[in-house]
Each structure stands twice: as structure tokens, then as C-alpha cells.
Amino acid sequence: MRRFLVLLLVLQACGVGPARARDQPLELIVSDPYIEMHSGPGRGYPVVYVVGRDESVVVLYSRTDWYRVRAPRGEEGWVRRSDLARTKLASGEPAPIPPYPDFATHRWEFGAGYGVYNRSNLVTSWIDFALTNSLDVEGVLQESFGTLDNRTIATIGLRHTFVPEWKWFSPTAGIGTGYQRLIEVVPPAPLEKSNEMMYASLGARGFINQKFMWRFDWRPYIVFNKLNKNEELEEWKFGLAVFF
Amino acid sequence: MEIRPGSILLVSLLLSGCSWFHRGDKGPPPVVAESSQDEPPIVQPQVTRREVKTPHIKAKDFELGAYYGALSIEDFGTNPLYGASVAYHVTEDVFLQGNVARSKAGKSSLEEVFPQITVVGESGRQFTYYDADVGYNFLPGEVFLGKGRAYNTALYATVGMGAVKFAETDHFALNFGVGTRILVTDWLSMHLDVRDHIFESDLFGVTKNTHNVEAALGLSVFF
Numbered sequence: 237m238r239r240f241l242v243l244l245l246v247l248q249a250c251g252v253g254p255a256r257a258r259d260q261p262l263e264l265i266v267s268d269p270y271i272e273m274h275s276g277p278g279r280g281y282p283v284v285y286v287v288g289r290d291e292s293v294v295v296l297y298s299r300t301d302w303y304r305v306r307a308p309r310g311e312e313g314w315v316r317r318s319d320l321a322r323t324k325l326a327s328g329e330p331a332p333i334p335p336y337p338d339f340a341t342h343r344w345e346f347g348a349g350y351g352v353y354n355r356s357n358l359v360t361s362w363i364d365f366a367l368t369n370s371l372d373v374e375g376v377l378q379e380s381f382g383t384l385d386n387r388t389i390a391t392i393g394l395r396h397t398f399v400p401e402w403k404w405f406s407p408t409a410g411i412g413t414g415y416q417r418l419i420e421v422v423p424p425a426p427l428e429k430s431n432e433m434m435y436a437s438l439g440a441r442g443f444i445n446q447k448f449m450w451r452f453d454w455r456p457y458i459v460f461n462k463l464n465k466n467e468e469l470e471e472w473k474f475g476l477a478v479f480f
Numbered sequence: 481m482e483i484r485p486g487s488i489l490l491v492s493l494l495l496s497g498c499s500w501f502h503r504g505d506k507g508p509p510p511v512v513a514e515s516s517q518d519e520p521p522i523v524q525p526q527v528t529r530r531e532v533k534t535p536h537i538k539a540k541d542f543e544l545g546a547y548y549g550a551l552s553i554e555d556f557g558t559n560p561l562y563g564a565s566v567a568y569h570v571t572e573d574v575f576l577q578g579n580v581a582r583s584k585a586g587k588s589s590l591e592e593v594f595p596q597i598t599v600v601g602e603s604g605r606q607f608t609y610y611d612a613d614v615g616y617n618f619l620p621g622e623v624f625l626g627k628g629r630a631y632n633t634a635l636y637a638t639v640g641m642g643a644v645k646f647a648e649t650d651h652f653a654l655n656f657g658v659g660t661r662i663l664v665t666d667w668l669s670m671h672l673d674v675r676d677h678i679f680e681s682d683l684f685g686v687t688k689n690t691h692n693v694e695a696a697l698g699l700s701v702f703f
Contacts (some may be wrong), residue, residue: 262535276632276663278572278620297538299702300572304666334537348576348612350641357652359641361612379643381652421649447570476614478570 262295264305264323264331271323273313277302285311295320303333336446340400341369342479347451349475353389356382360473369400374410378473385426389416391435403443408453410437416459431459431467449477540667543567545700547581547671553607553646554690555683556600557586561694567615575615577638581694583607585646590684599683604647607692609677611655613640623662632663644679644692651679671698 266287273285277299285307287293293305293315301317323331337343345364352358360378367373376391393412400406414433418426439453452474459467544566551561563581570576585605591597619635637658644653657675664670677692 260535262537275622275630276620278617278632280620281622281632295537297540299540300569302572303537332537348578359612359643359652379650381643381650386650419650445571448574476576478568478576 261306262332263292263326264295264320265290265292265326267324268319268322271315271319273305273307273311273315274302275313277304277314279316281314285313292326293323337480339403339443339446339449339479342366345372345449345477345479347449347475347477349451349473351378351453351471351473351475353378353380353387353471353473354382354469356380358471358473360475362475362477364395364477370397371395372397372410374412376414382421384420384422386419386421387416388419389433390414391433393435393437395437395439397441405440405442408437408439408441410439411435412437414457427463428461431461433460434458435471444476447478449479451475451477540702541569543569543575543669543700543702545669545671545698547673547696547698549673549694549696549698551581551583551607551692551694553583553585553692554681555588555590556605557588559583559586559607561696563696565698565700567700572620573617575617575636577613577615577640578611579613579642580610581608581696600647607644607646609642609644609653611640611642611653611677613638613655613657615659634661635659636661638673638675644677646679646681647683651681653677653679667702669700669702671700672696673698 266289268289270286270288271293272283273287274281275284287307291308293307296304296306296312298304298317299314302314303317303320304312305315305320306312317333321331321333325331343366345366346362347364348359348361350358351360358378358380360376362374362376364372364374372395374393374395376389378389380387380389391412391414393410393414395408395410398407398409412435414435415430416433417430418428420426435455435457437453437455439451441449441451443449452472454472455470457469457471459469461467544564546562546564548560548562550558552558561581561583563579565577565579567575567577585600585607588599591599615636615638617634617636621633621635622630623633624630635658637656639656641652641654644651655675655677657673659671659673659675662670672695674693674695677694678689679692680687681690682688
């Protein structure tokens with residue numbers, strides 16, 4: 237219990253928690269005949285209050301596609317994003333509801349998924365930073381679970397998206413370098429505890445909705461070892477990602 | 481190809497002709513503004529531009545929490561478990577979640593009956609897992625406390641994978657879970673989760689899928 241209290245205190249100190257009073261509120265004027273305020277941020281929650289045309293609402297914060305607003309008499313509730321987007325600022329300009337991150341030009345991407353690396357199960361996670369619309373820097377951290385050894389793999393590379401404006405499916409290709417660490421599961425111990433690697437990749441990505449995407453990747457690796465012949469491995473993986 | 485002196489002459493003539501055409505293009509003559517130099521304008525604009533800064537709407541889609549409960553490690557008894565979780569709510573239905581937790585295995589029945597046998601050494605009794613899950617709020621709703629209070633809730637299912645470190649080996653693990661979330665306030669929520677972590681183990685000589693069920697109570701904040 238004490239851990240929870242400490243965590244709460246720390247979070248409060250970091251500014252997590254109830255909305256602060258010092259934040260300047262965003263006030264919007266209803267221009268539809270009325271907008272509905274729901275008791276929760278979901279389509280099924282009942283409508284608990286209605287704000288009429290030319291009345292104002294104060295926007296407090298958002299959660300997924302819902303906005304917590306305060307009516308003039310102090311009632312609070314959740315308004316659907318599409319309803320709030322039709323309100324106006326006091327100056328008459330449209331409400332500054334931030335647009336969805338554009339699928340073709342988003343900057344950051346975070347994802348995780350499942351794969352097979354060297355014929356063993358693989359848990360993977362990645363961070364992508366877009367340098368241009370079609371060129372990304374991709375950092376991957378993953379762990380494979382084999383019968384003889386477990387491997388922790390970290391790679392960094394560049395990836396090109398061939399037609400970034402194709403929303404549902406766009407092929408990708410990339411190259412990069414990486415590092416793997418081996419931990420034995422069954423003796424004998426691996427000859428080398430760690431290796432440097434190089435890879436090429438072919439894949440595809442597509443957008444499921446405004447915040448969500450999938451990615452598939454196939455990679456041949458060349459593992460540099462001290463033997464006469466470099467080890468060649470293969471990997472494929474599939475995952476889901478969010479982008480900002 | 482042979483280059484004849486005639487064609488060189490022709491090309492040089494053409495080039496010089498082009499430059500000749502451009503000789504007069506020295507740009508437009510400078511416009512001399514006469515009125516603004518001496519006389520002040522009749523109407524002096526007195527507008528001070530106001531910087532309109534639209535307030536930023538804070539998105540509270542992330543959830544950070546801690547949980548405490550019991551983990552039943554197959555063949556090794558039920559033991560306390562504590563962990564931390566982070567979630568990102570993508571839509572009102574779907575969320576992504578990551579968990580890290582730790583427990584410590586007790587003695588297996590074999591070790592209880594035959595105390596001289598050690599299946600797992602003392603350092604290998606730590607049971608640590610991490611996982612990445614997708615969750616779906618399949619029964620959102622409200623619960624009522626008395627007459628005047630309603631709290632938003634959701635019953636959700638999660639599926640994911642990750643790794644379990646037990647007996648000093650990392651195992652690939654799948655997990656399936658069901659949980660309920662009650663929002664005490666809009667930023668503070670209580671969770672009750674039941675999750676099964678499944679991984680392959682051959683500690684007792686036979687390779688089998690072990691089911692390790694956890695039940696945990698958690699508290700988390702939205703930010």
C-alpha cells in the first residue's frame with residue numbers, strides 16, 4: 237500500500253492527476269442546435285446534459301475521441317470529437333481540435349509484435365522516427381527464445397517506404413546494423429557471447445485507423461563471428477504500432 | 481563524329497546572339513517613392529496586433545499503474561506478486577498495455593515431500609515477467625454506489641505475449657486475461673485483473689505448457 241501512495245505522490249509531483257487550474261482553458265461556442273454531454277467517454281454512456289446554440293463550453297482535456305467539457309453552469313461531461321469539431325471560437329473561427337496525425341507524414345511510431353528469428357519465437361518492439369515522408373530511422377529491441385539459446389537483439393537502421401501516400405498497404409525496404417547477445421539455455425555454451433550483425437529488410441505497412449497501424453517485416457541477417465563462415469539467419473515479424 | 485569549323489562558327493554565333501538579346505535586361509528601373517519621404521500619411525494606423533494563442537487541449541490517453549496480487553506458479557504454489565503497468569488508450573474500445581511484475585516461487589510438492597531434492601535453486605525462484613498486450617473493452621458501463629453515485633467501468637479482455645524469467649531461464653510466454661476497471665474519478669482507476677501466463681517448461685523432465693494464473697488488484701492514473 238505504501239508503494240501505491242509513494243507512486244501517487246510522485247505522479248502528483250510530476251503533474252499527473254487532476255487538471256491544473258493555471259492552464260488557460262479553451263472556450264468554444266456551440267453552433268449546432270445543441271451538443272450532447274455523455275457521462276463517460278464512450279458511445280454507450282447516457283447523455284446527462286445538453287448545451288444549446290450560442291452557449292459556451294470549456295474544454296478540459298481529451299481521452300481517445302472524447303473531450304471532457306464544462307458547461308456554463310458547471311456541469312461536466314464528455315463530448316464526441318466530431319460534435320466538438322463543429323463548435324467555434326469566440327472570434328468565429330472553427331474550433332482548434334487537433335487533427336489526427338497524418339498517416340503519411342507522422343513523425344514517431346511505437347510498436348510491438350511477434351516474430352520468428354532463427355526458427356525460434358521472437359518478441360519484438362520498435363521505435364521509428366521519420367526523417368522524411370518516406371525515410372525512417374528504425375530502432376528495434378527484441379528477444380528470441382530458442383531451444384539452445386536465448387538472444388537479445390538490438391538493431392538500428394534506415395527504412396524506405398515506397399509509396400507513403402498509400403494508406404492500406406505500402407511496401408518498405410531497409411538496411412541496418414545490429415548486435416546480439418546469446419544466453420545459453422541448454423549446454424554447451426555458445427562459442428561467442430555476442431555478435432555484430434547486418435541486415436536487409438523487406439516489408440509492408442498499413443493503417444488500420446487514424447491512430448493504429450500494422451507492420452510486417454522480413455529480414456535476412458549476416459552475423460559476424462570468429463568462424464570461417466558468417467552465420468546467416470532469417471527473421472520475420474508482424475506487429476501493431478501507434479503513431480504521433 | 482567530325483566537328484566542322486562551320487558548325488563551330490554557327491554555335492558561337494548563336495551563343496553570342498543569345499547574350500546580345502540579354503544585354504538590355506538590367507532589371508526594372510528603381511521605383512522612387514516620393515510621397516513617403518516628406519509628408520506623413522493622412523491616416524496613421526493605430527492597430528496593435530494581439531497574439532492569439534489557442535490553448536492546447538491536453539490528451540489524457542495514457543494510464544500508469546501499479547498492482548499487487550497473487551500468482552499461482554504451476555507446481556510451485558501461490559505467492560504474492562507485484563507489478564507495474566502502462567497503457568495507451570488508442571480508441572474508446574482498444575488499448576495497448578505493457579506489464580512488468582515479479583513474484584517468488586515457493587517449494588514444489590516434490591521438494592516438500594523429499595526435502596533433499598532441489599528442483600530450482602534459491603536464485604532461480606524469482607519469477608519475473610514482462611509482456612505487451614492488446615486490450616479490448618468489451619463491456620463498458622457504469623456501476624452505482626447507493627442512489628447518487630455512478631462510476632464508469634469497463635470489462636476488458638487482453639491478449640499478449642512476452643517473456644517469463646523463471647529458474648534462471650527466459651521463456652517465451654503468451655498471456656490471456658480478463659479484467660475490470662472502475663474509474664473512481666476521471667483520472668484515477670481501480671483494476672481487478674485475472675491473467676494466465678502460459679509458457680513451456682521442462683523442469684520436471686517432461687516438456688509441458690505451464691499455466692500460471694495471477695489475480696491482482698491495481699490502481700492507476702490517467703495522464
